[in-house]
Amino acid sequence: MTARRQTDLFAAPGESAATAIPVSILTETARDVIEGAFPLVWVRGEVTSFKQHRNGHWYFCLADGLSQVKCVVWSRDQRRIPAPPDDGMQVVARGQLTVYPARGEMQMVVNAMEAEGDGLQRKAVERTLRVLERDGLLATQRGPRPLPRLPRCVAVVTSPDGAAIRDVVAVARRRAPNVRIVLVPAAVQGDGAPESLCTALQRLAAWRGADVAIVGRGGGGKEDLRAFNDEEVARAVAALPMPVVSAVGHEVDTTVCDLVADVRAPTPSAAAEAAVPVLADLRDEVDALRRSLITAVGRRFSDARARVDDIAKATRIAAQRLVERKRAAATALGGRLHALSPLATLARGYAVPRDARGATLGSASSFAAGLPFELLLHDGSVAARAEDVRIDPR
């Protein structure tokens, strides 16, 4: 360069400070050069940060661990691709390498793509799952623990700055304001997130003050899920002494934490709904039990009273029957007695003489002239005196 300094006046554009070119000329030139140098080319890589924009275009990165290239699929080109790729998917994509001048970024305009099976990240997750499964730590292996019907304290392991804690608190306050919410702060994304989550989970396990835990974060990109696919984080979740609800805020991707937790919720709000009951529902339930208890005991005692009443009634009837039987027997006896009574004979017109002591004078020889006696008739008696005594000869 020093050798050519004196020829600056004749320098080509951009060759010297005096002929500096604007950025747009640079990027446009770069675009032309790159587009000219690269024909349509097939590239192999892992899809990351896939996003379907509102305008319908797909944006993502192709990466291979060392490098990445930004890619776009215009909506008009999507017809030739069977389905949008998922993050982590290994693909081969055909496209035109170019430069997007507004950002000065190199990007590939992709118009064909074939998936090559699962991506590296997915494979890593599967490897972690295999290890956890070997150790029996997946919820399906352990048998998911039931969540308490009425927790006293819900611990939330998440970022103190994220939307997750706000959502959990809002839902919990609405459902049961007497449930305590304890935030156990942790970084949920970035390089230190796994260590931060592990520390928070271990602190919660040691504290033991909560009877249910929510672990998670709000929505985010695929890269942000890394901490929740971390093996050590999953082990710390599995080691919590209380039931755990995972809320990693990603409906499509299942994280390792989701599979270790007792309950998987799609969002922190849903996690709060799973962990915190509606207080009014519990009150209704208790009121129903109160009514059942009173009804049951009332019926039990009214049954007993009815039984006593039945017995009393049966006793009364039995007693009445007994009296009637006795009365009938007595009447029958009276009839027989009457038939045998001398009074019946008297009624036919006979009379019985009796002396002053009441002894029957049954023989003429019992009389003497002038003896006073009494004649007993069926309807009374007559005082009499013997006039003469005649004894029949035998």
Next chain:
Amino acid sequence: MTPPRPDATYESEIARLEEIVDLLATDGVSLDEALRLFEEGVARLRAVTGRLAAAEERIALLTEREDGSYALDDLDG
């Protein structure tokens, strides 16, 4: 009568209450036993109602002290 334990879970209280209602509905228990069960049920109802009526809790932050013990710092909910 087994008094309701203060650390009994809500589930166990509800389960026992349901059991008491079932027992009362059968003829298997004597009247004395029924009365005893009813009294136990009333005590347990009082316990669960008390738990449902507990005062509003604040949001807290779990922090670890230097000595390794734990503290709850109030946060504004």
